[in-house]
Amino acid sequence: MRKISFGQMMVILFISRIFYAMTFIPFFYNDVTSQVIGFSIATALECLAVIPVIILYKKYPDKNICQVAYEKSKLLGILICVAFAFSAVLVVNRLFRYFGYFMYVTFPDFLPTWIIISAIALLAFYAAFQGIEAISRTAGITFGFFVLSFIIVIAALWTKMSFTNVIYTYPKINDISHEVYYEMSRSSELLLFPILYPYVKEKAGKSLYGAIALKLIFVYLIISICVLTLGSYLNISKFPFFDLGTYAETFIIERLDAFLLPAWILIAFVKAALFMFIGKIALSTGFKRVKSNVFLLIILVAALSASLAAVLQAKWNYGIFDKAVLSILILVLGVVLPLVYCFGKGDENETE
Amino acid sequence: MEKKTEVKVNENNYETALISKSLKQTLLDLKIISGKTMDLNIMEVEISEHKCAVVSIEGMASTSSMADLVFRPLMEFDVKGYATEDDVFKFLTKQSLLSAERKILTTYGEVFLTLFSGFAVVFIDGCDKCVAFGIQGFDKRSIEEPTSDGNLNGSHEGFIDTIRTNISLVRRRLKTPKLRFDMQQIGSDSKTDVCVAYITDKAPQGVIDKVKENLNKIDLDTIITTGYVEPFLEGKHKSLFSNVLSTDRPDAFCAKLNEGRVGIMVDGVPLALICPSLFIENFQTIDDYVNKPYYTTYIRWIKYIAFFLAIALPGLCVAIATNHPEILTHKFLMNLAASEEVTPYSFFFEAFIITIMYELMREAGIRLPKAIGGAVSIVGALIIGDAAVSSSLVSAPLLIIIGLTATASFVIPNLNPQTSVFRMLFIIAGGFGGLFGITICFAFLLVNISALENYGVPYNAPISPFTFRAMRDVLTRPSFLKLGRSKTVVEDLNGAKKLFD
Numbered sequence: 020m021r022k023i024s025f026g027q028m029m030v031i032l033f034i035s036r037i038f039y040a041m042t043f044i045p046f047f048y049n050d051v052t053s054q055v056i057g058f059s060i061a062t063a064l065e066c067l068a069v070i071p072v073i074i075l076y077k078k079y080p081d082k083n084i085c086q087v088a089y090e091k092s093k094l095l096g097i098l099i100c101v102a103f104a105f106s107a108v109l110v111v112n113r114l115f116r117y118f119g120y121f122m123y124v125t126f127p128d129f130l131p132t133w134i135i136i137s138a139i140a141l142l143a144f145y146a147a148f149q150g151i152e153a154i155s156r157t158a159g160i161t162f163g164f165f166v167l168s169f170i171i172v173i174a175a176l177w178t179k180m181s182f183t184n185v186i187y188t189y190p191k192i193n194d195i196s197h198e199v200y201y202e203m204s205r206s207s208e209l210l211l212f213p214i215l216y217p218y219v220k221e222k223a224g225k226s227l228y229g230a231i232a233l234k235l236i237f238v239y240l241i242i243s244i245c246v247l248t249l250g251s252y253l254n255i256s257k258f259p260f261f262d263l264g265t266y267a268e269t270f271i272i273e274r275l276d277a278f279l280l281p282a283w284i285l286i287a288f289v290k291a292a293l294f295m296f297i298g299k300i301a302l303s304t305g306f307k308r309v310k311s312n313v314f315l316l317i318i319l320v321a322a323l324s325a326s327l328a329a330v331l332q333a334k335w336n337y338g339i340f341d342k343a344v345l346s347i348l349i350l351v352l353g354v355v356l357p358l359v360y361c362f363g364k365g366d367e368n369e370t371e
Numbered sequence: 372m373e374k375k376t377e378v379k380v381n382e383n384n385y386e387t388a389l390i391s392k393s394l395k396q397t398l399l400d401l402k403i404i405s406g407k408t409m410d411l412n413i414m415e416v417e418i419s420e421h422k423c424a425v426v427s428i429e430g431m432a433s434t435s436s437m438a439d440l441v442f443r444p445l446m447e448f449d450v451k452g453y454a455t456e457d458d459v460f461k462f463l464t465k466q467s468l469l470s471a472e473r474k475i476l477t478t479y480g481e482v483f484l485t486l487f488s489g490f491a492v493v494f495i496d497g498c499d500k501c502v503a504f505g506i507q508g509f510d511k512r513s514i515e516e517p518t519s520d521g522n523l524n525g526s527h528e529g530f531i532d533t534i535r536t537n538i539s540l541v542r543r544r545l546k547t548p549k550l551r552f553d554m555q556q557i558g559s560d561s562k563t564d565v566c567v568a569y570i571t572d573k574a575p576q577g578v579i580d581k582v583k584e585n586l587n588k589i590d591l592d593t594i595i596t597t598g599y600v601e602p603f604l605e606g607k608h609k610s611l612f613s614n615v616l617s618t619d620r621p622d623a624f625c626a627k628l629n630e631g632r633v634g635i636m637v638d639g640v641p642l643a644l645i646c647p648s649l650f651i652e653n654f655q656t657i658d659d660y661v662n663k664p665y666y667t668t669y670i671r672w673i674k675y676i677a678f679f680l681a682i683a684l685p686g687l688c689v690a691i692a693t694n695h696p697e698i699l700t701h702k703f704l705m706n707l708a709a710s711e712e713v714t715p716y717s718f719f720f721e722a723f724i725i726t727i728m729y730e731l732m733r734e735a736g737i738r739l740p741k742a743i744g745g746a747v748s749i750v751g752a753l754i755i756g757d758a759a760v761s762s763s764l765v766s767a768p769l770l771i772i773i774g775l776t777a778t779a780s781f782v783i784p785n786l787n788p789q790t791s792v793f794r795m796l797f798i799i800a801g802g803f804g805g806l807f808g809i810t811i812c813f814a815f816l817l818v819n820i821s822a823l824e825n826y827g828v829p830y831n832a833p834i835s836p837f838t839f840r841a842m843r844d845v846l847t848r849p850s851f852l853k854l855g856r857s858k859t860v861v862e863d864l865n866g867a868k869k870l871f872d
Contacts, residue, residue: 024836024865122807129694130804138804138811145815149822152829152866156821157814159835270700277695281810288814 025222025229027155028215030162032208032230033237035290037165038114039205040238041260041283050188051246051253055239057198062235064199065206066228071357072209073224076216078361080223084213084352085304087360099356100305103214104314106348107298108321110207111291113341115140115326118287120335124257125276132330139284140323143291147299147315151218154292161285168282169237172275175267176248184250204346207294209353214297295319380404386480394422394496401426404479411486418445419454422496426482431489433508440470440506441491456497463493463502472505484562511536512641517619519784524661526622534564534638540621541568545628549573557586557600561593564638565600568624573631575861578826582633582646597640604635604646606825611789611816614825616648623657631861647825647861649832651845653785654678659848667848677782681790684776685722686797686809688769692718694805710766719802721765725773726795733777828867836866 023031072084079087085103089096118139119132146154208230216223245259248266256262261283264276272278298318303311329335380388385404391397398413405411410429417423425441448454448462464475474490476482477500482492489507514536517529530537538552549571556562565586569579585603594600597617604615618624619642624634627645635644654674659667691698692707699707711718732751739747759765780790793816800808823830833841841864843849861867 027836126805126807130807134804135807138807142811142814142818146818149818152824153818153822156829156831156835156866157817159837160817160821160831163835272698273700274698277691277698277806280806281813284807284810285814285817 053194061202103301146292436506690801
């Protein structure tokens with residue numbers, strides 16, 4: 020099995036999460052104070068939620084959760100493999116729709132949304148087809164590109180940030196609980212890690228905590244910059260981080276929004292490629308006789324056709340599927356299932 | 372080795388057939404096998420009353436060396452009546468100093484291989500062995516300055532077409548017994564000499580073995596140039612980039628061997644191949660290690676910018692001018708609009724046509740003789756540079772962009788095929804899809820490079836997977852005080868372990 024480094028794994032997990040931070044910070048649902056508190060609580064909960072999967076990794080370092088489940092019970096194993104693949108399709112589908120919506124809102128009359136989604140889907144398929152090493156190397160460069168874009172935006176906005184824009188609001192329990200719920204539904208890295216940890220050479224657990232720490236830093240930074248720069252405009256902004264680019268100005272170019280677009284596209288396609296890849300791995304664990312690339316094609320067709328069906332009707336949000344179903348799947352597959360398999364003898368014990 | 376039977380020797384079965392004891396039969400066999408080719412020279416002589424023949428290929432062996440090193444000693448050996456054919460053979464092999472290189476041959480296959488390599492072969496009647504003397508004298512190019520990879524301060528010697536001269540150029544620079552050259556013949560008809568070069572304690576054994584294995588897999592009739600060998604060394608992965616580096620500089624070749632790479636030289640080609648290679652090495656030249664580090668660092672960044680400009684500048688301009696004009700400053704936008712107002716076609720179409728015209732002229736300039744090649748530049752400058760603008764067919768800003776792009780592409784000649792193709796793709800993507808299209812193209816390029824690896828080494832190392840120590844020689848160029856202390860060989864790069872573990 021081809022392995023990736025701890026740093027590459029960390030970047031992969033971070034990229035899979037930061038997409039939502041860049042595109043959807045729903046300030047218009049909650050006030051910022053509640054959001055920051057909710058996000059912090061969700062992150063703390065996530066730190067606890069990953070403990071079972073880290074224990075599982077220590078017990079079965081060379082087997083992903085689907086392989087563990089398949090070995091314990093063939094039927095249950097197949098069900099879990101299908102559930103992982105279904106989650107992957109859901110995540111990719113959600114990502115395509117959100118990205119389509121983002122392009123529809125920010126660059127209207129530019130290209131038909133179905134072309135945009137199809138292009139990203141095909142590119143993600145190509146990357147997933149090349150394997151985890153190619154995705155992780157691409158993710159490494161994408162991360163560098165994202166950080167560079169971030170620094171340029173901050174540098175361009177430096178003079179426009181002001182503490183007078185900060186308006187303190189009293190946090191509301193309802194808003195905080197909403198934010199915790201939303202944040203957990205976005206924590207799709209909990210689905211990635213149980214499948215991908217056998218690909219990491221060493222310190223896989225630390226890569227997970229590293230990714231959470233990176234997420235924390237960047238989300239706080241994004242929120243801070245948005246608040247300091249945009250002020251009350253946040254309440255009506257759909258894509259605050261993107262609006263920062265619109266607001267940013269240098270002596271060479273008038274605005275940086277289009278300049279930020281490549282970072283979004285790269286992050287979106289890397290995330291899509293990752294989930295297509297884990298879907299393929301899950302299904303090929305459950306159905307060993309079929310060639311794994313057939314599953315990749317199935318996932319592409321399923322995710323793309325569902326997204327196109329929604330996008331062509333301008334139905335950007337699936338409501339319950341986007342949050343409730345995905346939250347349940349993340350909780351069951353990423354937390355409960357590893358917790359169940361934590362008990363009992365692991366590979367090391369068996370060999371002993 | 373099979374014994375000679377009654378089956379007549381011909382051009383299809385000669386390789387393992389043994390030489391006849393009868394000189395008459397041997398010479399007849401040689402003529403049958405070669406089809407009485409006109410360049411086969413057979414000189415029948417008598418040495419101490421024994422019939423002998425000196426066989427050579429016209430133009431391959433030196434006539435003066437043949438006279439001095441073969442005929443004169445042979446004529447001086449005269450022990451009439453007492454010498455047997457074995458005495459003559461013994462004299463030729465042990466008692467004379469006819470030439471530095473001497474081989475004893477027993478089969479026609481060996482005979483023809485040595486003959487076509489410029490040896491003279493002496494046959495003795497009654498003896499089923501013959502002796503070959505290395506007196507190569509074919510015309511060859513003298514050592515000249517490399518044409519494709521020029522430099523100001525480094526060595527001015529370049530590889531030539533003769534493999535043995537190239538080997539000596541490398542050996543002269545690396546006087547260590549750990550430097551090994553393993554020669555083999557590839558090509559069922561051409562039997563081209565292909566040499567694998569490496570330093571034993573630096574090149575990983577896994578890579579050396581894999582290179583030799585890949586070379587052994589070559590099943591071609593002829594090997595005319597390195598392009599015939601390269602696909603076998605590259606592996607199965609389909610990429611727009613080549614993970615085998617080629618150089619015509621012995622100093623650069625030696626530097627790479629010293630970093631643990633394996634070199635491949637092909638006879639008849641003034642180029643050597645190096646594998647595994649990295650994407651970033653396309654930006655490194657031998658001058659980088661002559662100039663002061665601060666200057667090299669500066670020039671390296673210029674090269675990175677040049678690569679970006681060569682690939683993306685026209686596409687980006689088309690994307691911004693066509694789809695995202697809001698990015699441009701007001702003044703710039705007004706100037707651009709004014710210049711575009713008088714042209715009949717869209718900015719995208721103009722960029723497309725001008726780029727095609729530039730590629731046409733570049734290709735014509737390369738293929739034409741140098742004397743006429745200059746005329747292409749004049750035609751280009753006059754037609755494109757002046758007439759096209761004055762007749763308002765294209766706008767002046769676009770010409771500046773294409774000119775800048777062309778100049779930038781000359782900075783990284785190794786990547787010229789890729790920059791040419793991607794430039795065009797970026798223009799089309801930018802025209803139809805704006806910055807979104809450009810990013811999709813860029814992402815495809817990124818995945819394509821990221822998926823590429825050679826002999827276990829990722830092509831885009833040390834950038835991704837990131838190796839901090841090796842990145843010093845990418846972002847900057849540390850002085851030899853630091854580089855010498857902690858040299859990074861391919862084995863040390865992150866992600867480069869599969870063949871070496």
